[in-house]
Amino acid sequence: MTSIKATDLTKRYGQTTAVDGLSFTVEPGQVTGFLGPNGAGKSTTMRMILGLDHPSAGSVVVDGVPYHRLRHPLRKIGALLDAKAVHGGRSARNHLLAIAQSNRLPASRVGQVLEAVGLSQVASRRIGGFSLGMSQRLGIAAALLGDPEILLFDEPVNGLDPDGILWIRTFMRKLAAEGRTVFVSSHLMSEMAQTADHLIVIGKGRLIADTSMSEFIGRSSQSFVRVRSPRLAEVAQLLNAGELHHDHLRVTGLEPLEIGTITARAGLPLEELTYVQPTLEAAYMELTKDSLEYTS
Ligand SMILES: Nc1ncnc2c1ncn2[C@@H]1O[C@H](COP(=O)(O)OP(=O)(O)OP(=O)(O)O)[C@@H](O)[C@H]1O
Missing domain, CATH: 3.40.50.300 (P-loop containing nucleotide triphosphate hydrolases)
Known part of the structure; x- marks a missing residue:
């Protein structure tokens, strides 16, 4: 029971x-x-x-x-x-x-x-x-x-x-x-x-x-790789993956090493290549953000 x-x-x-x-x-x-x-x-x-x-x-x-x-x-x-x-x-x-x-x-x-x-x-x-x-x-x-x-x-x-x-x-x-x-x-x-x-x-x-x-x-484990480059539009086109945000690209489905290898071959410089994994705390905050009684 x-x-x-x-x-x-x-x-x-x-x-x-x-x-x-x-x-x-x-x-x-x-x-x-x-x-x-x-x-x-x-x-x-x-x-x-x-x-x-x-x-x-x-x-x-x-x-x-x-x-x-x-x-x-x-x-x-x-x-x-x-x-x-x-x-x-x-x-x-x-x-x-x-x-x-x-x-x-x-x-x-x-x-x-x-x-x-x-x-x-x-x-x-x-x-x-x-x-x-x-x-x-x-x-x-x-x-x-x-x-x-x-x-x-x-x-x-x-x-x-x-x-x-x-x-x-x-x-x-x-x-x-x-x-x-x-x-x-x-x-x-x-x-x-x-x-x-x-x-x-x-x-x-x-x-x-x-x-x-x-x-x-x-x-909540939807991880992604954050990619920044002075030639971001070209990187986005080359990888043909991910979402373009205002100053970076969020790539899912490719490992940082794969991204680095592909962009290096094409001679495109990278400023940042970061593997981002949201924590459980972040996922929970996301879930409850609309129901906070008091926000600081
Ligand atoms: N005896 C009461 N009289 C009036 N309002 C109450 C009373 N008990 C709780 N409340 C209100 O009901 C809501 C829920 O309170 P409750 O204490 O159940 O929340 P909680 O999730 O346990 O919070 P916390 O983590 O702060 O303990 C709050 O808005 C609180 O001010």
Whole structure:
């Protein structure tokens, strides 16, 4: 069964339509990246999945039913929304024990999840003194308490140092490899490129792309060779390939060496011969450029 399914999901706050007729499914056994610029509606969508906000129209179901109808929600879906929104006076262990008790989960899970996220050594420390990286791990431990099939992470690597980012990435991949559904939001393509198998891209609350990462990479890898020459028109005619731009020629289908050889034989001088490959970040920016809420 599909893990998360949104159908025409819509959320309005007064005049603002935060989520606008969104339909998608999130499948198990892979990391699905939920991408979109700031303000695109990612957090609002995640809050609706978790029953923290009600759709103005449409619906979203978890394993076939709305969140509020799940019999044991934490055993089905765990989430990390805002890692710092915790009671700072408690120890990590007591924080997790409180969640376990109020959700009728066995206390034995607390030690297991602390171990899983590498916090066993600091389990009795007050969480008010935790670094952001430690707080993120604690938030993930809380999400794992019910050993859920589905995990939701809202911008989990925001503000983390490279070690923390690598740890979260590796951990998410491990969860997916165990067959779980991992749905993770970000506004940065670079983050997702190494983590996600599938991408759902939104802008201004609407679906822009729903694609596998390999398809996205394939689609965006239209590389070309940029050629500049003081005798550009002659070069263009000789190569009989590519598009003429105002000061350069964009050639596809020929390698730089082939172009250099052909033009050298004809005695045509070149000023530039550059192999250009758009990055995933560039492809993503292109895709979302019309849906930026604020542009600098
Ligand atoms: N409680 C609310 N009341 C009014 N407007 C809201 C509320 N929550 C979100 N919005 C608006 O809805 C839109 C989507 O916000 P949301 O936080 O879901 O986006 P996001 O993609 O998660 O962005 P970010 O990456 O910045 O977290 C924004 O225009 C935001 O200002």
